[in-house]
Amino acid sequence: MESINKGLIFEEIGKQLDISPTMYKLAVERYTAVAEYLEENDLKAHFYPQGSFRLGTVTRPIRNGIESDYDIDLVCQILVDKNNTSPSTIKNTVGNLLRKNKRYKKILDEEGRRCWTLIYAEKDGIGFHLDILPSIRESIEIIESLIKEYNLAPRYAESAIAITNKNKIDNLYNWESSNPNGYGLWFDEINKSFYDLVEKSTRKQIYENNRDIFASIDDVPPQLIRTPLQRVIQILKRHRDLRFNGHKLEDDKPISMIITTLVSQIAKNENCLTTDIFVLLKFIALKLAQYAILLSNIEISQQQYAVIKRDIYTGKWYISNPVNPAENFADRWHENDNRKAKAFFQWVNWVYLDLIQNMDKPGFDINSLKNVLGNNVVEKANAKYQSLLLQHHNDCMQSSSLSTVNITSPGKPWG
Amino acid sequence: MNIKEVIENQFKELIKKYPSFILYWEDDIGIVKGELNFKALYNGVVIADTYTIKIEIPSTYPSNLPMTKEIGGRIPLNFHRLANDYLCLEVPTKMKIIFMQNPTLLFYVEKFVVEYLYGFSYKEKFGRLPYGEHPHGNAGIIDFYKELFGVTDINSILKFLKILSNSNYRGHHLCPCNSEKKLRNCHGKTIRELMQLDIAYMFRFDLDVILRSKTNRF
Structure with missing residues (x-):
């Protein structure tokens, strides 16, 4: 029987969830244009992407069960001292400039809590939501306290920023702390060993499939090269989106930041290395499942390196932000009888059943992934996978194309 | 380069050919786990098969060899396995001698694990072991x-092992193989080569084991 290369199927599924090189280029053009416009209007600022676009874990969102526009997050870090400005000034400087421009005024969404959103409808039906996050460098006092009180490495702490928050009730603005660049750096450090493993072959593949966009192999930006770690995160995010769609726990589904942080933290703690996406997913899913015991047994001894912790006395859950130890991503997990924690472990169990157990059983059918990763995505990925099987019998696919081990002077089993 | 880096580099070489493995660490022990998808040829018979295995690489690697388990449940307990579930790929001293020619994970997997699993698959198919x-x-x-010394007399083996475990080579002594020749003109080369491997402790271990079984038997 032909064995199915599960890692390769996941690679193809990951590609379908991802932003295409053409769309990536377009997105960069769009936000560069916004940045240039703001700079031309005397806004002195640094612009850089954050979130999944920065981390390389972009996953086509599902809204109400339908594949929809990509979210792209852009930090607009204005070069002004925190003592000499206010959150409302920062937020509205950007908003006012956007409204001043005819084109941007038309596509500007209502003011968000932290961002200004431009909604681009592109011609082939897939658009972008460009979230622009007005911010400034965090104050020296806060940066120093992150280093001294929370033991945060200075290379992370230095890129902390202050972002604005508009209160829903009184419409007043206040500062909040964030650190997208520090987080990106933390993630890159973990991703690096995987990146080094796959960089060469992936770069070549991207170039060959997109010769119309890239002049040479070196032209392919590193931001488009996906590692098994990034693919695992993409697949998990998509699985979460579909599994919780219409479910009673939908409002409590794990946020992307939690998924990304836990997967990366496990990869970091275990120092694991592989090129096979399925193998990595399985490894990480089994590690996550081990924490489910915290639901029923708070008093279990928790190791220093546990990625999810629980307070023995209060029952509160902890998943700390690796670049801001004061921030707890799971600060609301205990509410409503641990509803968010239950949703998380329900999902981990789904991951195990839908993706690991299902795919490990003999006679696994690729179509069975449609319900949990998306019809379209699995359909297209499967077509690609089948054509890859036909086209090249390259050595990572099949035993039939494996180079043969020649057994000469064999040993003998003993014992 | 520390041993973790050595293992990581060797792992990278391994997954170029066998990509479905993951490397991680349990304390100081490197774990290589995954599906070994191989194709091997012996005496004109090609067998392709897949086994799920777990290889444990000690922190004393490569002086000490990795140990391997089959974790997919295919190999029954009564096949060549140690009590603690590790596969008995070969007599340890022999393995060590062969491994030192090319102490890498890829070589370990192809020389020992693939050969062993080929043997098991072959037995499943044809009802007997191939080699x-x-x-x-x-x-x-x-x-x-x-086999190593080409002798049948157990006393000859014991004498050879005494020389090897004490690193006590005397070329002008009579060769323990009963050839009546001087050691240097007979098994001398073999003995000197084995001494260069610096594994006297393994020969001593084997010597003790054989001696103990002898006294038990008589």
Whole structure:
């Protein structure tokens, strides 16, 4: 029987969830244009992407069960001292400039809590939501306290920023702390060993499939090269989106930041290395499942390196932000009888059943992934996978194309 | 380069050919786990098969060899396995001698693990092992030394092992193989080569095992 290369199927599924090189280029053009416009209007600022676009874990969102526009997050870090400005000034400087421009005024969404959103409808039906996050460098006092009180490495702490928050009730603005660049750096450090493993072959593949966009192999930006770690995160995010769609726990589904942080933290703690996406997913899913015991047994001894912790006395859950130890991503997990924690472990169990157990059983059918990763995505990925099987019998696919081990002077089993 | 880096680099070489493995660490022990998807040829018979295995690489690697388990549940307990579930790929001293020619994970996997699993797949198909097997326990160790020195007399083996475990080579002494020749003109080269491997402790271990079984038997 032909064995199915599960890692390769996941690679193809990951590609379908991802932003295409053409769309990536377009997105960069769009936000560069916004940045240039703001700079031309005397806004002195640094612009850089954050979130999944920065981390390389972009996953086509599902809204109400339908594949929809990509979210792209852009930090607009204005070069002004925190003592000499206010959150409302920062937020509205950007908003006012956007409204001043005819084109941007038309596509500007209502003011968000932290961002200004431009909604681009592109011609082939897939658009972008460009979230622009007005911010400034965090104050020296806060940066120093992150280093001294929370033991945060200075290379992370230095890129902390202050972002604005508009209160829903009184419409007043206040500062909040964030650190997208520090987080990106933390993630890159973990991703690096995987990146080094796959960089060469992936770069070549991207170039060959997109010769119309890239002049040479070196032209392919590193931001488009996906590692098994990034693919695992993409697949998990998509699985979460579909599994919780219409479910009673939908409002409590794990946020992307939690998924990304836990997967990366496990990869970091275990120092694991592989090129096979399925193998990595399985490894990480089994590690996550081990924490489910915290639901029923708070008093279990928790190791220093546990990625999810629980307070023995209060029952509160902890998943700390690796670049801001004061921030707890799971600060609301205990509410409503641990509803968010239950949703998380329900999902981990789904991951195990839908993706690991299902795919490990003999006679696994690729179509069975449609319900949990998306019809379209699995359909297209499967077509690609089948054509890859036909086209090249390259050595990572099949035993039939494996180079043969020649057994000469064999040993003998003993014992 | 520390041992973790050595193992990581060797792992990278391994997954170029066998990509479905993951490397991680349990304390200081490197774990290589995953599906071994191989194709091997012996005496004109090609077998392609897949096994799920777990290889444990000690922190004393490569002085000490990795140990391997089959974790997919295909190999029954009564096939060549140690009590703690590790596969008995070969007599340890023999493995060590072969491994030192090319101490890498890829070589370990292809030379020992693939050969062993090929043997098991072959047996499943044809009902017998393709290249025989060592008897279990001491008899297997004696078997190996009979092959290594080309002798049948157990006393000759014991004498050779005494020389090797004490690194006590005397070329002008009579060769223990009863050839009546001087050692240097007979098994001298073999003995000197084995001494260069610096594994006197393994020969001593085997010597003790054989001696103990002898006294038990008589």
